[in-house]
Amino acid sequence: MATLQAKTIQALQDNRTDLLNEWTHSLEATGATRNLKGDDVKQQTGEFLNLLADALHNSGSQNINHENWAQTRLFLEKLSHSRALIGQDSQQTASFIFALKGPVFALLQREYASDGAHLAEQLWEVSELLDGLGMHTIRTFQKSREAVIKRQQEELLELSTPVVKLWDGVLALPMIGTLDSQRTQVVMESLLQRIVDTGSEIAIIDITGVPTVDTLVAQHLLKTVTAIRLMGADCIISGVRPQIAQTIVHLGLDLQGVVTKANLADALALALKRLGVNVSKAV
Amino acid sequence: MSEASSGTHPVLIEQDVVLARQLVRRLAQECGMRLIDLTKLVTAVSELARNTVVYGGGGYMDWAVVEKDLRPGVRLTFRDEGPGIPDLKLAMTDGWTSGGGLGLGLTGAKRLVDEFELETAPGEGTRVTITRWS
Ligand SMILES: Nc1ncnc2c1ncn2[C@@H]1O[C@H](COP(=O)(O)OP(=O)(O)OP(=O)(O)O)[C@@H](O)[C@H]1O
Numbered sequence: 001m002a003t004l005q006a007k008t009i010q011a012l013q014d015n016r017t018d019l020l021n022e023w024t025h026s027l028e029a030t031g032a033t034r035n036l037k038g039d040d041v042k043q044q045t046g047e048f049l050n051l052l053a054d055a056l057h058n059s060g061s062q063n064i065n066h067e068n069w070a071q072t073r074l075f076l077e078k079l080s081h082s083r084a085l086i087g088q089d090s091q092q093t094a095s096f097i098f099a100l101k102g103p104v105f106a107l108l109q110r111e112y113a114s115d116g117a118h119l120a121e122q123l124w125e126v127s128e129l130l131d132g133l134g135m136h137t138i139r140t141f142q143k144s145r146e147a148v149i150k151r152q153q154e155e156l157l158e159l160s161t162p163v164v165k166l167w168d169g170v171l172a173l174p175m176i177g178t179l180d181s182q183r184t185q186v187v188m189e190s191l192l193q194r195i196v197d198t199g200s201e202i203a204i205i206d207i208t209g210v211p212t213v214d215t216l217v218a219q220h221l222l223k224t225v226t227a228i229r230l231m232g233a234d235c236i237i238s239g240v241r242p243q244i245a246q247t248i249v250h251l252g253l254d255l256q257g258v259v260t261k262a263n264l265a266d267a268l269a270l271a272l273k274r275l276g277v278n279v280s281k282a283v
Numbered sequence: 284m285s286e287a288s289s290g291t292h293p294v295l296i297e298q299d300v301v302l303a304r305q306l307v308r309r310l311a312q313e314c315g316m317r318l319i320d321l322t323k324l325v326t327a328v329s330e331l332a333r334n335t336v337v338y339g340g341g342g343y344m345d346w347a348v349v350e351k352d353l354r355p356g357v358r359l360t361f362r363d364e365g366p367g368i369p370d371l372k373l374a375m376t377d378g379w380t381s382g383g384g385l386g387l388g389l390t391g392a393k394r395l396v397d398e399f400e401l402e403t404a405p406g407e408g409t410r411v412t413i414t415r416w417s
């Protein structure tokens with residue numbers, strides 16, 4: 001197998017400043033640096049060129065799985081992970097490496113201007129190397145992104161949604177967080193079960209802890225309310241803050257006669273009234 | 284109008300809808316948007332991002348913090364290369380859904396923001412741009 005010649009490695013080092021400039025330009029041109037800090041990009045491109053030079057010097061091997069490439073691999077893993085976290089896509093992240101190809105190819109063309117055979121060979125070798133590093137970046141990016149998503153999913157599912165008994169015959173369900181469909185299903189089932197178990201007449205669903213009420217959340221709420229009514233019980237939705245109320249109106253949602261209250265205390269007062277419980281202040 | 288900062292956020296799977304909402308909430312807070320306006324904008328984002336995932340087969344949200352007459356705002360473009368919307372008039376009718384939704388996402392989102400623009404072509408995709416001023 002042909003390898004990168006010492007001349008190529010030397011050229012990469014001697015032209016470090018030019019390479020950095022051209023690389024940064026081409027990163028900017030492809031939009032790969034949007035929503036990244038200029039300083040970070042400068043620091044990362046510089047560090048990568050150092051690592052590349054070290055690895056090429058020390059290893060004589062272009063097999064990036066070799067232990068001499070461990071530092072470079074780790075650097076790319078950290079890079080792609082940090083980009084997955086800030087929501088860059090895989091293409092933008094991989095461009096970090098691929099955008100270096102243009103400047104390096106141009107450099108080789110100048111270096112081997114009179115040596116066509118070697119030029120072709122060296123271009124091929126550099127290309128293989130950068131492709132390998134780029135693919136490594138994409139692979140770890142995908143893993144990072146999956147990890148980010150998995151963690152978030154777990155956080156959402158973890159949030160416990162206790163069904164609490166507020167009074168004989170009155171159950172409350174304080175919902176907290178994002179009502180993604182999976183969790184809403186779990187929550188709804190446990191509420192319905194508790195209504196049966198306790199023979200409750202009124203269920204209060206408190207959405208104080210739900211930041212966004214959109215059509216999907218509304219659909220889940222309406223289904224739950226319908227199921228509760230079919231079981232012969234009543235339902236009150238509390239925690240409808242002014243901003244949520246206005247949003248519901250703009251969305252055009254019809255809560256189909258569902259009784260709503262601004263807070264849990266008001267909902268409980270109404271529930272007790274319906275049950276015929278007289279609440280009066282102690283003198 | 285000028286752009287203070289901008290970027291692109293993937294909207295590929297259901298979980299991205301949550302992430303898109305969180306990002307926009309942060310942007311809106313940074314431009315000092317009132318809670319009521321922020322809530323409206325974030326809800327519109329939820330609707331459009333979910334449409335992008337469910338009907339558009341996934342896409343992207345371009346975001347930008349913009350300014351007009353010294354007033355900051357948030358501008359977002361949801362774009363996908365999905366099937367497009369064959370009958371826009373129908374899709375922009377309250378209560379019409381091709382899936383199992385309430386059919387209020389598009390029309391609701393339009394009412395929740397200051398500016399709403401929708402471009403779509405069958406077979407080419409859909410692009411919705413919204414702006415909310417603070
Ligand atoms: N990005 C998109 N690509 C293709 N079709 C779309 C897209 N967005 C919306 N549509 C079409 O427009 C219709 C109306 O969308 P809208 O968001 O108003 O309602 P919905 O998603 O069906 O229900 P929901 O009230 O839960 O949002 C959808 O049913 C779908 O057929």
Ligand SMILES: [Mg+2]
Nearest residue numbers: 334384388389
């Ligand atoms: Mg919708």
